[in-house]
Amino acid sequence: MINKVHVKKGDTVIVLNGKDAKKKGKVLAVYPDESRVLVEGVNMCTKHRKARSQTQQGGIIHQEAPIHSSKVMLVCPRCGKPTRVGKKILENGEKSRVCKKCNEIIDTIKKVKKG
Incomplete structure (x- = not known):
C-alpha cells in the first residue's frame, strides 16, 4: 500500500x-x-x-x-498562512492542490484520466 x-x-x-x-x-x-x-x-x-x-x-x-x-x-505561497491542503479537479481535467484558507490553487498535480 x-x-x-x-x-x-x-x-x-x-x-x-x-x-x-x-x-x-x-x-x-x-x-x-x-x-x-x-x-x-x-x-x-x-x-x-x-x-x-x-x-x-x-x-x-x-x-x-x-x-x-x-x-x-x-x-500557502499566496496568503503566507499555514493551511490544510485540499484537492480540486479543474475544467481541463487536471488535478490541483488548493489552499483551504484563501481557496487559491497551489500547484497542479497531474492529468486525470477520463473514462
Missing part, C-alpha cells in the same frame, strides 16, 4: 509541535513509505564521522533528520 504525504519536495512548511515547534523550513526530501519528511534546519542531529583517508577529515557533523509528516503543515 502506498502512503500519501500532503507535502512535496520544495514546499515551505511550518513545524506544529516538538522541540522545533513554529520553525519554518523548506522540504528537502519526502519518504512516503515511512510517512516522513526532511525539513531544512529542523530536527538537527549530530553525527560523529570517522576520517576515511588523508584528504577526508573526521569530526562532528550537524545534519537534519526526518520528522513525521503529520507534524508539519504547508505554508
Whole structure:
C-alpha cells in the first residue's frame, strides 16, 4: 500500500509541535513509505564521522533528520498562512492542490484520466 504525504519536495512548511515547534523550513526530501519528511534546519542531529583517508577529515557533523509528516503543515505561497491542503479537479481535467484558507490553487498535480 502506498502512503500519501500532503507535502512535496520544495514546499515551505511550518513545524506544529516538538522541540522545533513554529520553525519554518523548506522540504528537502519526502519518504512516503515511512510517512516522513526532511525539513531544512529542523530536527538537527549530530553525527560523529570517522576520517576515511588523508584528504577526508573526521569530526562532528550537524545534519537534519526526518520528522513525521503529520507534524508539519504547508505554508500557502499566496496568503503566507499555514493551511490544510485540499484537492480540486479543474475544467481541463487536471488535478490541483488548493489552499483551504484563501481557496487559491497551489500547484497542479497531474492529468486525470477520463473514462
